[in-house]
Amino acid sequence: MDLAAISNDIEKIVVSEEQIQNRLKEMAAQVLKDYEGRDLILVGVLKGAIMAMADFSRHLQRHIDMDWMAVSSYGSGTKSSGVVRILKDLDRDITGRNVLIIEDIVDSGLTLSWLKTNLESRGVGSVEILSILRKPDAAKVEVDVKYVGFDIPKDFVIGYGLDFDEKYRNLPFIAVLAKHMYE
Ligand code: IMP
Ligand code: MG
Numbered sequence: 001m002d003l004a005a006i007s008n009d010i011e012k013i014v015v016s017e018e019q020i021q022n023r024l025k026e027m028a029a030q031v032l033k034d035y036e037g038r039d040l041i042l043v044g045v046l047k048g049a050i051m052a053m054a055d056f057s058r059h060l061q062r063h064i065d066m067d068w069m070a071v072s073s074y075g076s077g078t079k080s081s082g083v084v085r086i087l088k089d090l091d092r093d094i095t096g097r098n099v100l101i102i103e104d105i106v107d108s109g110l111t112l113s114w115l116k117t118n119l120e121s122r123g124v125g126s127v128e129i130l131s132i133l134r135k136p137d138a139a140k141v142e143v144d145v146k147y148v149g150f151d152i153p154k155d156f157v158i159g160y161g162l163d164f165d166e167k168y169r170n171l172p173f174i175a176v177l178a179k180h181m182y183e
Helices: 017-034 050-058 110-120 136-140
Strands: 010-015 041-046 065-074 083-088 098-106 126-134 147-151 174-177
Touching: 010 147, 017 050, 017 126, 017 147, 041 050, 041 110, 050 098, 050 126, 065 110, 083 110, 098 110, 110 126
Parallel strands: 041 065, 041 098, 098 126, 126 147
Antiparallel strands: 010 174, 065 083
């Protein structure tokens, strides 16, 4: 995308395209090691995780399964409430499988903590989480994110899968949305 076309919409870039790709490579190396000799299914959370799933999975030089879930957190505006509804469930049974959830961001952590518990209740072998981003608030709820790309400040961010009103998901980097866009 032409940066000039959106330069007024963003305050600053917080994670560059190169930083994202390098970190994904590092995390993939760790995951390859951790799951050596074990089955692995990646479960992406739509829609935010599409970029992370596409890039991360291509660094895994091994067999993996890929599946997707779509969930919606009820809540007012930008705050999630922890009440989660499944909009699209997994296509396949995951009994006995090792699941790695792929997420874009852990904010309050409410969505992920619900999702992890939900998947764990299906008789899986294991459930772990990989998230590209984590905000400080995530520390408040008990959700153990095993693989974290970057810890970032509280600001609302866009890009690399993350949207504001469904836009900006296609940016190859992560940026802070300019305040005048939503205030
Ligand atoms: P949580 O339940 O508060 O952790 O909410 C997580 C979800 O809220 C993420 O999967 C995102 O879809 C959305 N979200 C949280 N923070 C941001 C942000 O800064 N930009 C865009 N979406 C966000
Ligand atoms: Mg969203």
